[in-house]
Amino acid sequence: MSEVTFDLEEALAEVLAAHERGMLARAVVVAEVLDTDGDRSLSVLTTPGVPEWDALCLCRYAVLSIEALRPRSSSGMTSDRPGTRHGCGT
Structure with missing residues (x-):
C-alpha cells in the first residue's frame, strides 16, 4: 500500500473520532482533483486492506443511499438540481 x-x-x-462518529473500519474516498494545469481527474482511494470487490460494494451502497435521498418529480423520475447534468456536477 502507498x-x-x-x-x-x-x-x-x-x-471521525473528533466528531464522535465511531471507529473507522474501512473507507473508499472519491475525490475530484485539479492538476497544476487546471485539468480535472477523478481519484479513488481506499484505506489499506480494502479488496477491490469491497470497494465496489461500498461505492454502490453509497450511490443507492444518495439516490434514495433525491427528490422525485410527479413522473417518478429523479429531478436534477440546477447546474448539474444527470445528477453529476458539470
Missing part, C-alpha cells in the same frame, strides 16, 4: 492510503486512513480516523 503512503497516501495510510495517511488517508489516519486522517479519516482522527476526523
Whole structure:
C-alpha cells in the first residue's frame, strides 16, 4: 500500500473520532482533483486492506443511499438540481 492510503486512513480516523462518529473500519474516498494545469481527474482511494470487490460494494451502497435521498418529480423520475447534468456536477 502507498503512503497516501495510510495517511488517508489516519486522517479519516482522527476526523471521525473528533466528531464522535465511531471507529473507522474501512473507507473508499472519491475525490475530484485539479492538476497544476487546471485539468480535472477523478481519484479513488481506499484505506489499506480494502479488496477491490469491497470497494465496489461500498461505492454502490453509497450511490443507492444518495439516490434514495433525491427528490422525485410527479413522473417518478429523479429531478436534477440546477447546474448539474444527470445528477453529476458539470
